[in-house]
Amino acid sequence: MKRDVFMMSGGRLKRKDNTLYFVNEEGLSRPLPIEQTDNIHIFGQVDMNSSMLHLLSSHGVQLHLYNYYGFYDGSFVPRKKQVSGFTVVQQSSHVWDNEKRMYIARQFIQSAVHHMQRNIRKYGAEEEVSSYIGTLSAHAALLDEARSIPQLMGIEGQCRQVYYGSFNCMLKGGWKWEYRSKRPPHDPINAMISFGNSIMYTAVLSEIYKTVLDPTISFLHESSSKRYSLCLDIAEIFKPLITDSIIFNLINNRRIQEKHFDQEDGLVYLSDEGRKRFLAAFDEKMKSTFKHRQLKRNVSYRYLIRLEAYKLIKHMIGDTVYKPFKAWW
Amino acid sequence: MSIRGIEMHYFAMCHRKLWLFNRGIGFELEHDRVIEGLVLHDQAYSRLTKEVSLDEFTTIDTIDGDIVREVKISSRMEHADRLQMLYYLYLLRQRGIEKKGLLSYPKEKKTVGIELDAEGEQEIEQAIKSIDSLLSGKVPNLRKKTYCKKCAYFDYCFVGEEEDAV
Numbered sequence: 001m002k003r004d005v006f007m008m009s010g011g012r013l014k015r016k017d018n019t020l021y022f023v024n025e026e027g028l029s030r031p032l033p034i035e036q037t038d039n040i041h042i043f044g045q046v047d048m049n050s051s052m053l054h055l056l057s058s059h060g061v062q063l064h065l066y067n068y069y070g071f072y073d074g075s076f077v078p079r080k081k082q083v084s085g086f087t088v089v090q091q092s093s094h095v096w097d098n099e100k101r102m103y104i105a106r107q108f109i110q111s112a113v114h115h116m117q118r119n120i121r122k123y124g125a126e127e128e129v130s131s132y133i134g135t136l137s138a139h140a141a142l143l144d145e146a147r148s149i150p151q152l153m154g155i156e157g158q159c160r161q162v163y164y165g166s167f168n169c170m171l172k173g174g175w176k177w178e179y180r181s182k183r184p185p186h187d188p189i190n191a192m193i194s195f196g197n198s199i200m201y202t203a204v205l206s207e208i209y210k211t212v213l214d215p216t217i218s219f220l221h222e223s224s225s226k227r228y229s230l231c232l233d234i235a236e237i238f239k240p241l242i243t244d245s246i247i248f249n250l251i252n253n254r255r256i257q258e259k260h261f262d263q264e265d266g267l268v269y270l271s272d273e274g275r276k277r278f279l280a281a282f283d284e285k286m287k288s289t290f291k292h293r294q295l296k297r298n299v300s301y302r303y304l305i306r307l308e309a310y311k312l313i314k315h316m317i318g319d320t321v322y323k324p325f326k327a328w329w
Numbered sequence: 330m331s332i333r334g335i336e337m338h339y340f341a342m343c344h345r346k347l348w349l350f351n352r353g354i355g356f357e358l359e360h361d362r363v364i365e366g367l368v369l370h371d372q373a374y375s376r377l378t379k380e381v382s383l384d385e386f387t388t389i390d391t392i393d394g395d396i397v398r399e400v401k402i403s404s405r406m407e408h409a410d411r412l413q414m415l416y417y418l419y420l421l422r423q424r425g426i427e428k429k430g431l432l433s434y435p436k437e438k439k440t441v442g443i444e445l446d447a448e449g450e451q452e453i454e455q456a457i458k459s460i461d462s463l464l465s466g467k468v469p470n471l472r473k474k475t476y477c478k479k480c481a482y483f484d485y486c487f488v489g490e491e492e493d494a495v
Binding site: 081082083084085086087210212292293294295307310311313314317318319320323324325326328 | 352353354355358359467468483484485487488489490491
């Protein structure tokens with residue numbers, strides 16, 4: 001099983017012969033097993049050169065960069081090995097045709113809501129759970145009647161409002177949810193949501209890149225020139241399933257505390273130590289496995305994202321109709 | 330339509346795999362068994378010339394004098410291996426070159442000789458026709474075979490969702 005490497009500190013990534021080394025600021029050199037690496041995430045200031053990138057390319061390793069605040073900046077992605085013009089044409093046709101586009105976009109939201117309800121059921125205080133779940137179901141029922149993408153987005157927004165409203169019944173230890181704020185986040189919970197979404201987004205990107213899907217052609221989100229918007233679509237499914245449950249676990253088990261955040265004029269970010277803790281939990285979760293009902297073997301959460309991409313390909317080429325992942329346990 | 334040797338092999342094995350592979354939807358790159366095959370391919374008969382290109386599509390493993398060799402991990406798909414070899418011999422004959430074929434299974438210390446006779450030629454021409462019509466159609470439905478589990482396409486083919494869990 002390949003894994004992700006997270007580099008919090010600064011230093012130099014270098015190639016010596018056919019091995020990758022990380023030299024830290026003290027000049028200490030440590031080899032990184034490139035054969036076992038899937039993605040390298042860089043949070044600190046790291047020097048590198050093209051010969052190192054060639055090495056990454058020959059092993060299909062992706063390199064992702066995050067800025068000072070932990071927001072995603074960009075990636076170095078090796079030449080795509082999997083290409084199928086046929087599939088890209090099919091994928092586009094599913095955006096072009098409004099009915100087809102609505103079908104796929106709706107599935108993403110339905111799965112997202114399913115996982116939001118699952119979180120509430122799992123972490124929520126008993127007396128409040130059923131009312132939140134009921135309200136979410138009522139909103140989600142309107143998805144079938146929506147006729148345009150903005151209508152779908154509206155319903156998705158309402159569901160998210162209800163879901164965030166339920167956070168106070170899921171958080172223990174005096175943590176209070178106020179409201180969602182991004183770029184910049186105003187409190188620790190928002191800081192974690194934003195950071196988690198960044199990481200989830202690149203995880204989805206790296207899995208999509210291993211398939212023939214084109215990450216710029218999306219359904220729920222508008223295909224724009226700036227972002228790999230298909231990642232945003234697919235991340236809808238996995239944000240509540242993976243990222244949010246990590247946040248609840250970190251908070252409720254006191255694995256992350258106020259001291260793991262930096263405050264700057266009311267703007268809140270995870271500190272280096274906070275990020276380390278979050279990433280460790282994220283990596284642990286992505287590596288953990290469960291028994292897949294159809295494949296009848298253990299699959300990791302990371303691989304689950306790839307399987308979702310496979311199902312989309314099947315849908316687009318007229319193989320089998322897409323049904324989104326809905327955790328059943 | 331240009332058909333490669335591997336597509337002839339897939340034709341004998343699984344129409345669905347052939348169709349997907351032909352559309353560029355392949356899963357070979359990350360599959361351990363496929364990588365094992367590539368390593369074997371590199372190591373076996375290292376003294377011989379490898380990868381002889383017939384045209385921009387078709388490459389033959391090795392040509393050793395009068396013999397075309399193809400190296401495989403296991404003889405389990407012998408009928409498919411045979412068809413692939415017949416196809417190479419057929420392509421060579423079309424270019425005026427007469428060769429014999431030899432399938433090598435180094436792990437089993439076994440070889441199988443193949444010759445292109447009139448019957449084989451007919452078989453290949455029939456297969457080319459079937460492949461052409463198959464590829465112009467819709468993706469073939471999933472049919473479970475005994476060897477699905479070992480296939481690089483298994484996860485793609487079998488992933489799905491059961492009817493809505495509440």
